[in-house]
Amino acid sequence: MQLSIIVPTFNERDNVRTVVERIERALNGTTDRYEIWFVDDSRDDTPIILEELAAHHRHVKYIHRENGRGLATAVVEGFSRATGTWLVVMDADLQHPPELLPTILSRLQAGADIVIPSRFVKGGSDGGLSPVRKLISWGARTLGRLAISRIRRISDCTGGYFGLHRAVVEGVELDPIGWKILLEILVKGNYHSVHEIPYEFHARDAGESKMSLHEQWNYIRHLAKLIWNSPDERRFYVFCMVGALGVVVNLVVMSILLYGLHVRPATLASVIASVVAMCHNFLWNDKVTWKEHAHPVRWRRMLQMPIFMAVSAVGIGITALFVRLFVLLGWEELLGQCLGIVVATVWSFTANSRFTWSTPKSTETHTKRKVRVTQE
Numbered sequence: 001m002q003l004s005i006i007v008p009t010f011n012e013r014d015n016v017r018t019v020v021e022r023i024e025r026a027l028n029g030t031t032d033r034y035e036i037w038f039v040d041d042s043r044d045d046t047p048i049i050l051e052e053l054a055a056h057h058r059h060v061k062y063i064h065r066e067n068g069r070g071l072a073t074a075v076v077e078g079f080s081r082a083t084g085t086w087l088v089v090m091d092a093d094l095q096h097p098p099e100l101l102p103t104i105l106s107r108l109q110a111g112a113d114i115v116i117p118s119r120f121v122k123g124g125s126d127g128g129l130s131p132v133r134k135l136i137s138w139g140a141r142t143l144g145r146l147a148i149s150r151i152r153r154i155s156d157c158t159g160g161y162f163g164l165h166r167a168v169v170e171g172v173e174l175d176p177i178g179w180k181i182l183l184e185i186l187v188k189g190n191y192h193s194v195h196e197i198p199y200e201f202h203a204r205d206a207g208e209s210k211m212s213l214h215e216q217w218n219y220i221r222h223l224a225k226l227i228w229n230s231p232d233e234r235r236f237y238v239f240c241m242v243g244a245l246g247v248v249v250n251l252v253v254m255s256i257l258l259y260g261l262h263v264r265p266a267t268l269a270s271v272i273a274s275v276v277a278m279c280h281n282f283l284w285n286d287k288v289t290w291k292e293h294a295h296p297v298r299w300r301r302m303l304q305m306p307i308f309m310a311v312s313a314v315g316i317g318i319t320a321l322f323v324r325l326f327v328l329l330g331w332e333e334l335l336g337q338c339l340g341i342v343v344a345t346v347w348s349f350t351a352n353s354r355f356t357w358s359t360p361k362s363t364e365t366h367t368k369r370k371v372r373v374t375q376e
Contacts, residue, residue, distance in 0.1 A: 004084030
């Protein structure tokens, strides 16, 4: 089989016939080697209609799940049953135009690992959404792209319409929460290229939207789960947590020196507290944040502590520079301090990844995960 189209359904009795008709029209003259897999969790008479469609359309197949666990798991079920070289996922509500299928297929055949119809590249539109839904969608995309580095260059990372080569998900353990299966694939999948094509998101003509606050909560849970289960994505957040704990250690040590041991001058207590905090941060980062990247060369490993302290010193200088700049501009110094801390944190994480805990293993992993994103 050349192409498998996976369509999750939940109470879509008014749409499934039209979906089949439009898919068949769209692919007529493009390919006859395709199958349409409906994975159905409906509680209405959608399964009866799907049975009729399967009897009269040789491309249509379906499975009805009595205890289905949502759209994303339906897609995973579809992946397991599909036989096509290329897999396309689309909704049954006709907000994803089947007329794009020939374009998706041609881009996959041209070598793209994943093809994503995007509402946010030139020529695309999300006009089918209400203003509230647009705001929610924007918030979800922004949160995802900020939280997960691998999807930052993808404009429509939370869409439900996409195509991929089956090798992208072959052997990958997909365990999504809620609706955003594409997010799961983009984080866990085996791929090197993503191609985005423009499309216009259409308003639903029949049936009811499945959007709810519960699904929004599921999306946040899903993001957190993906971050925690991915060492590459989790590392930055662990680094920030270690840094925050280091601030507490710094303040506690300085308090003990000043008020318990009466160390003077205060600048001496400050320096000692900062050195202790740096040592604390180095040990935690070495044993937790970058624990997979212990350097195999002994002499190189001995240099990690001095390199870490040098990087930290530059970070302190960056923060001080921002404070000084804000003072010169007549702006609030504390805002300069906050901005400086943010910039210094990004600098410290990047520099420590590249210099302090850079190993052959980490370089190889980075190279493998590099993804090319193109748009048209």
